[in-house]
Amino acid sequence: MQLKTGIGLVLTLMIACRPEVEEIQYGSDACAYCRMTISDRKYGAEFVTQKGKVFKFDAVECMLGYRKENEETYAYDMAVAYNRPGVLQSADSLTYLISPNLPSPMGEFLTAFSTQSVAQEFQEEKGGELFNWPDLQIKFETR
Amino acid sequence: MTKPLLILVSAFCFFALPLQAKILTVCTNCPLRTIHQGVALSERGDTVLVKSGYYPENLIEIHQPVVLVGENYPVIDSKYGGEIFTVFADSTVIKGFQLQHIGVSYLKEQSGIRLVENQGCTIENNRLIDTFFGIYLKNVKHTTVRNNVISGNLEGKSDPGNAIHLWQCQEIFIEGNQVSGHRDGIYFEFVNNSKIKGNKSMDNQRYGLHFMFSNNDVYEENIFQSNGAGVAVMFSQYIIMHRNAFVKNWGGAAYGILLKEISHGEMTCNTFEENTKGIYAEGANDLLIRNNDFLANGWAIDIKGSSVDNEILENNFISNTFDVVTNSKRNPNLFLHNYWSHHPAYDLNRDGYADVPYLPVSLFSIIVEKIPAATMLLHSMLVYLFDYAEKIFPSLIPAALSDEEPALRPIQHDTFTESK
Numbered sequence: 178m179q180l181k182t183g184i185g186l187v188l189t190l191m192i193a194c195r196p197e198v199e200e201i202q203y204g205s206d207a208c209a210y211c212r213m214t215i216s217d218r219k220y221g222a223e224f225v226t227q228k229g230k231v232f233k234f235d236a237v238e239c240m241l242g243y244r245k246e247n248e249e250t251y252a253y254d255m256a257v258a259y260n261r262p263g264v265l266q267s268a269d270s271l272t273y274l275i276s277p278n279l280p281s282p283m284g285e286f287l288t289a290f291s292t293q294s295v296a297q298e299f300q301e302e303k304g305g306e307l308f309n310w311p312d313l314q315i316k317f318e319t320r
Numbered sequence: 321m322t323k324p325l326l327i328l329v330s331a332f333c334f335f336a337l338p339l340q341a342k343i344l345t346v347c348t349n350c351p352l353r354t355i356h357q358g359v360a361l362s363e364r365g366d367t368v369l370v371k372s373g374y375y376p377e378n379l380i381e382i383h384q385p386v387v388l389v390g391e392n393y394p395v396i397d398s399k400y401g402g403e404i405f406t407v408f409a410d411s412t413v414i415k416g417f418q419l420q421h422i423g424v425s426y427l428k429e430q431s432g433i434r435l436v437e438n439q440g441c442t443i444e445n446n447r448l449i450d451t452f453f454g455i456y457l458k459n460v461k462h463t464t465v466r467n468n469v470i471s472g473n474l475e476g477k478s479d480p481g482n483a484i485h486l487w488q489c490q491e492i493f494i495e496g497n498q499v500s501g502h503r504d505g506i507y508f509e510f511v512n513n514s515k516i517k518g519n520k521s522m523d524n525q526r527y528g529l530h531f532m533f534s535n536n537d538v539y540e541e542n543i544f545q546s547n548g549a550g551v552a553v554m555f556s557q558y559i560i561m562h563r564n565a566f567v568k569n570w571g572g573a574a575y576g577i578l579l580k581e582i583s584h585g586e587m588t589c590n591t592f593e594e595n596t597k598g599i600y601a602e603g604a605n606d607l608l609i610r611n612n613d614f615l616a617n618g619w620a621i622d623i624k625g626s627s628v629d630n631e632i633l634e635n636n637f638i639s640n641t642f643d644v645v646t647n648s649k650r651n652p653n654l655f656l657h658n659y660w661s662h663h664p665a666y667d668l669n670r671d672g673y674a675d676v677p678y679l680p681v682s683l684f685s686i687i688v689e690k691i692p693a694a695t696m697l698l699h700s701m702l703v704y705l706f707d708y709a710e711k712i713f714p715s716l717i718p719a720a721l722s723d724e725e726p727a728l729r730p731i732q733h734d735t736f737t738e739s740k
Contacts, residue, residue: 203478204525204548207573212580212602214526214549214573216503218479219426262426262479280487284509284533284555 196229196252198265210239211283218262220282220289225253237273238285241317254310258291259299269310272296276305287313347371355380355388355396362386370394370417378422382407390416393447398422404451405433411440420449429481431456432470439463447471453481454502457489464493472501474525482507483524486514494519504530505547512536521545527552528569531559540564541736549573550595554580561587563736569595576617579604579627586610589734592617598640601627610634611733619645619685628652636730637661641698642685644721651721655680659727673725681717683710 201223206215215221215235222240223233227250234240237256254268271289274296281287286305290296296307308316344366346358355377358368364384372392378401382388386409393416398404400423405414412435419432432451435441439461446468448454454470457463470483483499485507486492492514498521499505505521505528508514516539521528528544531537531553540562544551550569553559559582566576576595577587583605590612592598598617599609604627612635614620620640621632625648632653637643638661657673665674684703687694697703710717 211554212578213552216526280509
């Protein structure tokens with residue numbers, strides 16, 4: 178019986194330490210990089226470290242800016258797509274558009290879309306350049 | 321007279337002929353019954369006079385300079401549909417209207433009045449009620465937005481718009497507006513050489529004033545009160561902030577003013593009263609912070625180690641729970657000749673300044689910064705003892721952060737009060 182409780186306890190602790198994605202509370206959470214209150218539901222990003230610490234951002238450019246200055250290992254990379262406001266999705270699954278005609282919260286003109294076809298529609302209308310997640314990270318790291 | 325000159329003179333005479341500007345009157349039982357009709361029939365320089373009444377209209381586009389005047393605030397109701405006025409022409413005036421009920425759209429920033437890539441317009445004395453975005457200026461120059469009342473409705477809105485939103489503008493004058501119930505009261509992004517004066521921004525969800533990537537701007541005599549997170553001035557240079565009041569911005573991440581990546585600015589004669597933090601500075605450099613009043617704030621100033629070469633001179637720090645807090649052991653800023661109400665000052669050599677320097681960072685303020693729950697020990701005997709011991713033998717607090725010559729009594733200086 179005691180063994181069972183012990184195992185149960187250990188399991189609970191393991192679950193408690195497992196990194197988990199947390200929803201962004203728009204209007205009250207502050208961006209970990211620029212300190213602004215996160216408020217535009219069309220934008221937002223979050224990463225969770227291996228240890229389960231959650232960092233929330235008001236825009237993808239803030240997350241990339243933060244990571245440039247801080248070394249961490251990430252369990253999850255998440256971002257919000259412009260066409261699916263308020264929902265965090267795996268950053269890897271999104272397509273990114275940098276277009277001078279589509280302003281974003283922190284001045285990088287960077288917007289995420291849930292699918293490549295939606296991103297292309299916006300690219301046709303607004304102009305600009307499309308990126309996938311690995312290329313976008315490289316672009317921000319190398320400048 | 322030479323021939324080219326003759327042509328020039330005759331051309332001048334031709335253009336100098338008095339323009340046949342008409343006045344077109346619109347009212348609910350006139351021949352012109354809608355503002356659409358009035359605008360469609362107007363020519364360059366005409367006036368469209370709209371009598372009081374109810375006009376259920378929207379999507380009114382203005383492509384040539386006209387003067388639109390409302391008499392006794394005619395109501396233009398979009399009925400939660402699209403934008404009301406979109407102005408593409410220069411030198412247009414919109415004055416005296418009540419614009420209301422614009423629908424929320426995720427993808428379009430629909431506004432009561434939107435100016436697009438034009439110059440020389442005046443938007444004044446309008447009332448905007450629940451218009452998602454109120455007045456929106458995109459790529460605009462030399463324009464005045466004055467004495468408008470813009471009230472939003474935050475209820476049931478997860479993503480409200482901004483009351484006055486400026487993007488990539490030059491030489492704009494924002495004066496005497498009252499803005500409330502929006503995401504940000506006044507929003508500046510890439511706006512240079514502009515002035516914000518005498519506005520009142522209250523009860524907005526996020527910031528009373530939000531300032532990004534904007535240089536050489538002045539804001540003075542504004543009141544920013546009870547906004548979700550106060551005011552944010554970020555990524556900007558050469559900003560002058562003079563005689564403003566930052567009042568009652570309470571909350572976990574609320575500040576009288578948030579300064580982030582800002583340099584070469586001046587903050588003078590402002591009042592910071594009853595804010596969680598009066599000033600929060602991160603990456604703020606070369607600022608002159610002088611003659612301000614910090615009254616009854618949680619923390620008067622939270623200045624991070626990334627902020628250097630700031631001069632904090634001749635301010636009054638009165639009845640703040642904590643005066644200054646920082647995360648740095650060093651002090652790359654100058655604090656001098658301030659009045660600190662917590663300082664038991666005396667002046668035996670009668671030079672006008674206290675004989676003993678004041679260390680404004682208390683041990684307990686650092687502890688509370690790291691462990692907010694410790695607030696429950698505030699004003700306990702133990703805390704006083706620790707604080708006192710630290711002041712005598714600083715080990716955890718930055719000993720270098722001190723005012724070497726604190727003022728003996730509150731400094732008299734120019735301030736702004738609403739009654740003026």
